[in-house]
Amino acid sequence: MAEISPLHSIKVNKKKCIGCVACMKACPTKAIRIRNQKAKIIYQRCIDCGECLRVCPYNAIVPITTKPSAVDIFKYKIALPSPVLYSQFGHEIMPNEILMVLKEMGFDQVYDEASVCEMINLAIEEYLDENKSPRPIISSTCPVVVRLIQRLFPSLCKHIIPIEPPREIAAKNLRQEISKEKNIPEQEIGIIHITPCSAKMVSINHPETMEKSHLDGALSIREIYNKVMMKLKKEKRPLMLQTQTRISGIGIGWSIPGGEIRGLKYSNSVSVSGLYDTITILEDVESGKLKDIEYLECLICPDGCLGGPLTVENRFIAKSNILRLIRTFGGKKRVDVNFVKKLYRDNFFSFEHGVKPKPFAPLDKNRSKAIKKMKLKEKIIEKLPGIDCGVCGAPDCRTLAEDIVRGDAQLKDCIYLTTKKYKRKENYGKKKN
């Protein structure tokens, strides 16, 4: 991509931010502090889940996606929308109408990702059949889950299935095919994902499992929504024209949690969606509690990608729309099993390399010092009031204590300690985590 390639997909608009504590409180990895009355993201701790973006009352958290001007650089532009897009415009609009509108908006070609989902389903099954590493095997689809595991559950990196998600495989396949078919050099083809979250931007710019992503950028559903809606409203497209891509009902089902496991023959598979439920289940995996589960699909957003932070439609309505589409297109398998098996054996779906653990920095690199700092932290926690008000600029008292031992804050940042008019809550520290 010609434009800046940020390591993260979220930034703070300082003009709009008033320094309230909403985002800081919502952040699951405690990656936000308030400094000088503005939110500050500690990028080393950010996993791009988009929680801050959801809760900000002032629209001061901005997702970073590809600029439309950066798309124009490419000679041949292909849109590769997430099947979630099909759920956003009401139940009367069919996928092909949406794909056609995208084409009218300047893409040379549009492609339905759903058929690739079906192939990945088969590839997952092949992997589960022949690989007997510790269970459960965890899905690689949601980039936030991958990052969460790298950061918070590094020992589980080995559990992530070494198979690329549909968007990457679809792009890989398309680039080879189009380049051959139209005789265009591969680098002149721009494949743009239409995404429900900005986290994909990070997996495109800084992929964790390969040298370079097969995608060239991502536009959010939110930013193209109005334009698509207007075009859809303006003229009805004749149904006859809607045959140019084959739409797969199974593939569309991938946008609903459970879509990945529904087709698997392993019925002891589990699907989890939502940030806190995902963290809880990964904690259980880490304790060795869930060894009997074969495959674990985790999606960070509530109701999976349908609840992505950059979608427009209410996720429950969106789900109803998707269910209707699944019924329309049916559950008929459309891909050739033997063909997929061959691709699988040729490693067409495989990661280039495994996901590497990237745990948060310890209190100190030196273990003895880290132990001392941990003791100090517990002592500081005892001094703090334990009401987690956030005025100090840290999300809760524990985190302020941690910041103090790391040298990033001071005890006097706590207004309760300076006013001396507080009583420490008796049961502080007994709450969860």
Add this chain to the structure above:
Amino acid sequence: MRSKTVFQQEFKIKGGDFVNAGESSCKIRNILKEIGIDADIVRRLAIIAYEAEMNVVLYARHGAMYLFVYPDKILLKIKDMGQGIENIDLAMRPGYSTATEEIREMGFGAGMGLPNIKKNADVFKITSKVGKGTALEIIINLNGKNG
């Protein structure tokens, strides 16, 4: 190899409390991660702490877990007031369990807890008195780096 540098913390466990079961082992994991203990060692301790905690929840009235982090090792002690174990050799055997049908229905009672603890520990000691309680002592050595 005693050292003055040690982080220690106590975690209370209540017998029969399935709602909060697993919380102590979760806290222990978080402490170890913050200190910067290797992911694979955290994993081993996570399994040990969880299995030991569950045994207290299942077979004792109450108990506690004591975590000691030294620069070169981690020591975990689990003590409980409970029914105790009559035949330790038997209890250590993979697959041996006295869990009731109800407990099995909850997904416990495969008889793999103690063997798993032993497998993941560098040093493992168990003592028990019938009618009084059980004590486990587990040590995991940390490799020399960052000592």
